[in-house]
Amino acid sequence: MTRIDDVVADRRGWRAMLGPLERVSEGRAWGYYLLLPSLFLVLAVVLYPTLWGMVLSFREMRLNRIDLGTGFVGLRHYADLIDDPIFWLSLKNTVIWVVGAVVGELALGLAAALVLNRELPGFKFLGVLVLLPWFLPNVVAGHMWALMLDPRLGVINDMLVNVGILDSYRAWFADPNAALFAVLMVEIWHGFPFFALLMLAGLKAIPADLYEAASIDGARAIQKFWFVTLPQLKMIIAATVILRVIGLVNSPDILLILTGGGPGRATQVLSLYAFIKANKEFNFGYASAISVVMFVLLMAFAYGYVKLSNAMKE
Amino acid sequence: MIVDRRSLMKAAAAAPLAALLPRIAAAQQGNINYWHHFTSETEFRGLERVMALFRTRYPNIRLTQENIPNPEYMSKVTTAVVSNSRPNAAMVVAERVNDMVAMGGLTDLTQRIAGWDRAASFPADRWRGATVRDKVYGVPAFTFVDWMYYRKDWFDEAGLAPPRTFEEFQAAAIRMTDPARNRFGFGLRGGAGGAAFVVDMFESFGSPIVVEGRMAIDKPKAVQALTFWSELMTRHRAVPPSAPNDGYRQIMEAFKIGQTAMVWHHTGSLTEIAAAMRAGQYATAPRPAGPAAHIARLTYLFNGIMNPANADAAWAWITFWADPDAAIAFLDATGYFPASPQTAADPRITGNPLYVAAVETTRFGRLPPAFVGAAGWFDNVVLPEFQKVLVGNATPTAAVDAMVRGLEAALR
Numbered sequence: 001m002t003r004i005d006d007v008v009a010d011r012r013g014w015r016a017m018l019g020p021l022e023r024v025s026e027g028r029a030w031g032y033y034l035l036l037p038s039l040f041l042v043l044a045v046v047l048y049p050t051l052w053g054m055v056l057s058f059r060e061m062r063l064n065r066i067d068l069g070t071g072f073v074g075l076r077h078y079a080d081l082i083d084d085p086i087f088w089l090s091l092k093n094t095v096i097w098v099v100g101a102v103v104g105e106l107a108l109g110l111a112a113a114l115v116l117n118r119e120l121p122g123f124k125f126l127g128v129l130v131l132l133p134w135f136l137p138n139v140v141a142g143h144m145w146a147l148m149l150d151p152r153l154g155v156i157n158d159m160l161v162n163v164g165i166l167d168s169y170r171a172w173f174a175d176p177n178a179a180l181f182a183v184l185m186v187e188i189w190h191g192f193p194f195f196a197l198l199m200l201a202g203l204k205a206i207p208a209d210l211y212e213a214a215s216i217d218g219a220r221a222i223q224k225f226w227f228v229t230l231p232q233l234k235m236i237i238a239a240t241v242i243l244r245v246i247g248l249v250n251s252p253d254i255l256l257i258l259t260g261g262g263p264g265r266a267t268q269v270l271s272l273y274a275f276i277k278a279n280k281e282f283n284f285g286y287a288s289a290i291s292v293v294m295f296v297l298l299m300a301f302a303y304g305y306v307k308l309s310n311a312m313k314e
Numbered sequence: 315m316i317v318d319r320r321s322l323m324k325a326a327a328a329a330p331l332a333a334l335l336p337r338i339a340a341a342q343q344g345n346i347n348y349w350h351h352f353t354s355e356t357e358f359r360g361l362e363r364v365m366a367l368f369r370t371r372y373p374n375i376r377l378t379q380e381n382i383p384n385p386e387y388m389s390k391v392t393t394a395v396v397s398n399s400r401p402n403a404a405m406v407v408a409e410r411v412n413d414m415v416a417m418g419g420l421t422d423l424t425q426r427i428a429g430w431d432r433a434a435s436f437p438a439d440r441w442r443g444a445t446v447r448d449k450v451y452g453v454p455a456f457t458f459v460d461w462m463y464y465r466k467d468w469f470d471e472a473g474l475a476p477p478r479t480f481e482e483f484q485a486a487a488i489r490m491t492d493p494a495r496n497r498f499g500f501g502l503r504g505g506a507g508g509a510a511f512v513v514d515m516f517e518s519f520g521s522p523i524v525v526e527g528r529m530a531i532d533k534p535k536a537v538q539a540l541t542f543w544s545e546l547m548t549r550h551r552a553v554p555p556s557a558p559n560d561g562y563r564q565i566m567e568a569f570k571i572g573q574t575a576m577v578w579h580h581t582g583s584l585t586e587i588a589a590a591m592r593a594g595q596y597a598t599a600p601r602p603a604g605p606a607a608h609i610a611r612l613t614y615l616f617n618g619i620m621n622p623a624n625a626d627a628a629w630a631w632i633t634f635w636a637d638p639d640a641a642i643a644f645l646d647a648t649g650y651f652p653a654s655p656q657t658a659a660d661p662r663i664t665g666n667p668l669y670v671a672a673v674e675t676t677r678f679g680r681l682p683p684a685f686v687g688a689a690g691w692f693d694n695v696v697l698p699e700f701q702k703v704l705v706g707n708a709t710p711t712a713a714v715d716a717m718v719r720g721l722e723a724a725l726r
Contacts, residue, residue: 063392064416064686150564151556152573169496171556174504176705179559260506263558264702279389281690281724282417 050295057288064282077289086265086273087290094269096180097187097255098248102241104188109195109240110233114225116196117203127200134193142257145186149173173259176266183258183267190254191247195240202236203229238309242302249298270294343374344627346402349391349620351384356585360647364640368631375627385506388413388689391620395419400620402628406452408443408614412686420451421619426629427453432636435654443681444616452616454653455635456644458580459672459679460610463587465490465575466597476599480518480542483576483602487552490575501574502546502553504704506561509696511578513683514611515539518604524685529721533714535606540710544703558704569596580613581672584649588668598671612679614653687724695720 015022024030060073081087116127133141148156151171160166172182210228219227252272255261261268261276270290278287352361358381365377380401382390388410394400395417406414414420427433427441427450436454444452464476468490477483487499503511513523519539521532547553554560554568562579569577570590578601587596601610617632619625634640641652642660651672652658658676663669699716702708708716 063395064413066416066418150567151554152564152568152571171554171559174556174559174705176707259559262505262698262701263705264707265698266705268698276690276694279386279392280693281687282388282392282413283690 053288054292054295056284057292059285061285061288062281062283073285077286078293080286081289081293086268087270089265090268090270090273093180093267094249094271097184097267097269098245100180100184101187101191101248102244104184105191105195105244106237106241108188108192109197110199112192112196113199113203114229116200130196131193133190134197136190138190138251138253139257141186141190142254145189146173146258149182149186174263176263179259179263180267183255186258187248187254191244194244198236198240199233202233206232234309238306242305245301245305246298249294344624345376345378346624346627346631348377348379348403348405348617348631349382349387349401350379350405351382351387352405353384354586354648356648360644360650363643363647364635367637367640367643368634371634371637372627372630375630377631391419392417394620402619402621402624403617403632404620405455406444406616406618408616409682409684409688409692411444411451411616411618412446412684413689414618415446415449415451416686419620421622421625422449422451423453423619423629424448424450430633432633432654435636435656437655439681440614440653443614443684444618452618453632453636454614455617455632456615456641456650457653458582458611458613458615459651459675460578460580460601460612461671461675462599462601463569463577463579463583463596464599465569465572465595467595468575476597477576477602478600479602480604484542484546484550484552487546487576488550491550491552493551496573497575498554498568498573499550499552499575500546501565501568501577502543502557502560503562503565503578504547504558504560504701505564506697508561508700509692510611510682512540512543512696512700513692514609515543515604517683518607518609520604520606523683524721524725527685527725529718529725531714531718531721533718536714536717537710539604540700540703540714544700544710547704548706558701580611581649581651581669584668585647588649598668600671600675608678610675610679611682612676613682685725691717691721691724695724 024033057077058072058074060068060071062068112130116123116130136144148154149172151157151169151174154169157166157169161169170178173179206229210232211224214224214228250271252269252275255267255269255272256275259267261272271294274287274290274294277283277290350361352358361379365379368375368377391404391414400419406420411420440454441450444450444454462476469476469486472489474486474489477486483500490499491497502508516523516531516536516539519535519542521535521539522530524530547557554573556564560568565574565577566579566583566586568574570587584598601608617635619628619632621628635644636654638657641654641657642662644650645652645657645660645662651663652660664673696717699708699713699720703710703713
């Protein structure tokens with residue numbers, strides 16, 4: 001046999017072995033088979049914990065009170081939530097926190113993207129610099145800002161006093177009227193690059209013809225932005241806002257580091273309240289009920305927001 | 315072979331020891347993981363010294379350590395218990411013992427302690443913090459003794475002695491305050507960890523907290539206590555304006571940079587203070603006495619076994635902390651008091667004038683209150699309600715009412 005015959009025989013052997021697989025891969029079920037590993041992972045690490053969390057919200061589950069058992073309590077936790085003033089305060093703070101952060105981050109991110117979209121020397125490097133806050137883990141960013149805003153050693157207070165905006169150093173996180181605002185500033189600084197990055201990608205994808213046509217029609221810069229840029233970015237804005245809202249509602253880490261929810265619960269949000277209930281009081285049933293309420297609110301928000309975005313598109 | 319009475323007696327005596335040999339050998343091998351919440355460089359240095367000594371003594375035990383930040387400690391412990399991924403041994407403070415035992419996170423050590431030769435060197439009160447329903451769940455490793463640091467140079471300049479009573483303390487705090495120079499009399503802890511001082515105040519004014527598992531706060535006394543404590547800020551302005559958010563790091567920095575004249579903490583921070591300040595700038599004193607009781611805590615740090623696997627090796631590790639060599643090595647690195655009075659009588663402690671206050675405190679100091687739900691009540695109710703008073707959003711009466719309701723709910 002020649003060398004070519006050997007190769008042909010080899011291929012025939014492989015084909016015979018892979019024959020059944022080839023047939024399956026041509027069938028309609030192949031796509032589902034390929035999905036199986038991911039589906040298994042999603043079921044194991046997302047769906048199961050989520051469903052179990054929901055089940056917990058209907059049960060007694062206090063880890064440090066085993067004597068109470070883990071029986072079914074129906075809607076008791078939800079009824080308790082209605083009478084819990086801290087829950088309502090946390091809900092109010094969550095709305096302020098999320099709306100403030102998303103609006104601030106979106107505005108700053110869009111502005112940064114518009115600036116960085118210009119083809120000027122050094123802007124690629126600037127683009128990387130702008131992204132730096134997003135690269136920082138929340139914990140690092142939180143501790144860094146805690147030091148920068150420190151009423152004794154903080155450089156921000158020093159700058160504000162030197163330029164005459166403040167008379168003396170201010171304890172930002174100790175004042176209930178300033179604490180949420182101060183943490184919002186930190187969050188906006190930390191989160192705006194997320195919007196900037198995606199907006200910049202969106203801006204790069206807008207065809208130049210649209211701007212040229214607008215120029216021929218006599219549109220000024222602001223009109224181009226309003227009638228060309230914004231409509232073209234609408235889907236990206238919708239997606240980023242939903243992702244960011246979910247992230248902000250669910251992660252209390254910056255608040256936990258900077259204020260711990262204080263002073264006097266002035267910065268207490270729902271995720272932090274659930275965290276405290278689970279990890280300080282070990283009341284997993286009640287914490288699960290708070291989490292389920294957050295889940296439902298987020299689903300309702302996402303549904304409503306997508307509906308609204310589609311309606312605006314049409 | 316002649317078997318006489320003497321050789322029979324020797325064989326009889328040796329038999330139990332021979333039976334123990336495999337057990338001892340087993341105790342000297344295996345892998346164990348130790349969870350702790352040490353934070354500072356000095357603490358890590360001390361831990362490394364103890365671990366080095368342990369490795370020399372038990373070369374076949376592979377010991378690894380894992381640092382869990384204190385604020386997240388109970389979250390990690392809870393997760394480990396729920397997911398059954400527990401470390402072999404873990405650090406346990408007295409106020410967490412009840413919660414950890416209740417969630418099934420600690421192994422009962424009563425039998426092991428009964429057979430431990432060093433157990434007798436610890437007085438009965440050393441075990442109380444780790445005892446739940448007559449079972450012991452931890453071995454004392456070292457202790458923190460509450461005391462006060464004060465600016466000796468400022469007090470000398472003002473001709474003041476360190477305060478011995480709350481009245482003197484308040485007067486000194488007011489006297490030392492000069493906002494124009496950014497100087498305040500006292501570093502009040504109103505942020506993380508501040509709840510413990512509120513509870514100390516209640517007891518100092520004569521109000522118990524929990525008696526026989528029931529809420530026992532005496533409201534009028536508690537209101538009086540909270541008024542006294544919060545008025546340091548709201549009325550006398552004798553604490554930094556940042557007090558409602560000041561945790562450990564902030565109160566220590568304030569003292570070290572010369573913003574505050576007095577700060578309450580425990581012996582654990584002496585090394586840090588000594589490294590940052592000149593001798594003569596600062597001194598230590600017992601915490602002042604309240605109108606009804608003189609309260610300062612003796613907080614014993616225990617080590618417990620969380621995982622039944624490799625329990626013998628874990629037991630070797632947690633009892634090694636009682637070894638005088640280990641305790642002195644740890645003291646050298648950190649300044650932390652040994653839990654055993656025998657070791658605490660070391661001349662390096664008794665001969666150091668800074669430690670006089672701690673030695674005095676050990677005579678009247680008491681254990682922190684411990685009951686199931688204490689940690690949650692401290693952090694979720696006492697602290698935020700106290701902060702509300704500090705920032706003017708609640709009266710002491712309203713705050714005490716909320717604390718009472720919270721405590722009743724926690725104990726229900």
